[in-house]
Amino acid sequence: MNLAWISFAALIVAITLSMATSLNVGVVSMAMAWVVGVYLAGMPVAKVLAAFPVDLLINLVGVTLLFGMANNNGTLGRLASRAVRACKGNAGVIPIMLFVIAVTLSSIGPGNIATTAIMAPMAMAVAVRASIPPFLMALMVGNGAQAGALSRFAPTGIIVNSNMEKIGLGGHETSTFLNNLLAHVAVTFVAYFILGGWKLFMRRRAGAAEMSPSDQAGARADAEIVEIEPFETKHWLTLAVLVTLVVAVIEFNAHVGLAALTGAALLSILRAADEKEAIKKMPWSVILMVCGVTVLIGVLSAQRGMDLFTDLLARIATPATVTFTIALVTGAVSVYSSTSGAVLPAFLPTVPGLAERLAVDPHAIAASMYVGGHLVDLSPLSTIGALCIAALHNEADAKKLFNQLLWWGLSMTVVGGAICWVLF
Numbered sequence: 001m002n003l004a005w006i007s008f009a010a011l012i013v014a015i016t017l018s019m020a021t022s023l024n025v026g027v028v029s030m031a032m033a034w035v036v037g038v039y040l041a042g043m044p045v046a047k048v049l050a051a052f053p054v055d056l057l058i059n060l061v062g063v064t065l066l067f068g069m070a071n072n073n074g075t076l077g078r079l080a081s082r083a084v085r086a087c088k089g090n091a092g093v094i095p096i097m098l099f100v101i102a103v104t105l106s107s108i109g110p111g112n113i114a115t116t117a118i119m120a121p122m123a124m125a126v127a128v129r130a131s132i133p134p135f136l137m138a139l140m141v142g143n144g145a146q147a148g149a150l151s152r153f154a155p156t157g158i159i160v161n162s163n164m165e166k167i168g169l170g171g172h173e174t175s176t177f178l179n180n181l182l183a184h185v186a187v188t189f190v191a192y193f194i195l196g197g198w199k200l201f202m203r204r205r206a207g208a209a210e211m212s213p214s215d216q217a218g219a220r221a222d223a224e225i226v227e228i229e230p231f232e233t234k235h236w237l238t239l240a241v242l243v244t245l246v247v248a249v250i251e252f253n254a255h256v257g258l259a260a261l262t263g264a265a266l267l268s269i270l271r272a273a274d275e276k277e278a279i280k281k282m283p284w285s286v287i288l289m290v291c292g293v294t295v296l297i298g299v300l301s302a303q304r305g306m307d308l309f310t311d312l313l314a315r316i317a318t319p320a321t322v323t324f325t326i327a328l329v330t331g332a333v334s335v336y337s338s339t340s341g342a343v344l345p346a347f348l349p350t351v352p353g354l355a356e357r358l359a360v361d362p363h364a365i366a367a368s369m370y371v372g373g374h375l376v377d378l379s380p381l382s383t384i385g386a387l388c389i390a391a392l393h394n395e396a397d398a399k400k401l402f403n404q405l406l407w408w409g410l411s412m413t414v415v416g417g418a419i420c421w422v423l424f
Helices: 002-020 025-040 045-049 054-072 075-085 093-108 111-129 134-147 155-166 173-204 213-219 233-252 256-269 275-280 284-302 305-315 322-336 339-358 362-375 383-390 395-423
Strands: none
Touching (some): 002 284, 002 305, 002 322, 025 284, 025 339, 054 284, 075 093, 075 111, 093 111, 093 173, 111 134, 111 383, 134 173, 134 383, 155 339, 173 395, 233 256, 322 339
């Protein structure tokens, strides 16, 4: 029992560090797994390392490398700029179009963080030029990227689906993606229209004499709002590889990571993209975080520390409130911590035990965890919110947006809990 408590304490320390410091929790988790597992519990080193998620590592490396190359050679940016041009300066439609672009890009592979990094600079520049409130633009772009985050091609989706497979809930990749997508669509569009998005559509109906100077500036936003660069051979080759990847995985059940690595190798051989630059920009810290926490969870499970964690969650929830409670807890932790790197790898393994103790559907508990955890991630304390703020060059606007996104993230802990209680 002492070893169970010690391993459980190690997990709590890891989660706390991820919330309160900038340390890479994966490194700390690996160290704690080694000390607790080998020197306190007497586990062979090979058994500790057996928990290292090799398949997950290959999937994450393959997907992030391929889409990093597609971003670096300008393919994804060219697609996004053409979609914005299609709005023809309609200020109300532009944020919605950017939401659709963000969902699409995030879903086909780059994931939420990479998509926001691609979209945020252009989106905020468009917002300033078209007199669109930065908060509304951040809401649409950030939540759009989050909405597509649990695709089977996206890094976070790979992490969640891998953990779901381990706890016996595999084979539900589509429903996992759709649960997260629908929750974000509902929250985002309700907020967009309630918080002033409907006013942006009125510009086209009013005459120029009736408009304020700022609205006149917005109404003049036209096809020149973004620069359109031509497609070259390398961009067409990249698009062909990306389409082939999607078809191979969906239609032929190809291994996502190996298929993506093959596509990356092909682009490199054809000189269509630079793999060296893409490798430098890969999210190695997140990858290391996920793998390290997973190893610690393996030691925790072996020493029955996971039973203690499950018991703690079961004590604060009832069958009637479990979805609300779990979404609230994971959301509150995710405001200050990495959802994909620390929160979900730690919480998802508790699902079978919680479902058994509370006699509820395990899929409902798992959905509450990943939806509740992601709905808060527009917080400025998370990477998504921070990227949106960093894209604003005006210091006053950036400070205002920070406060707005902080309130948004905190409010989503409760809103996310309510949504999960209703849906699941």
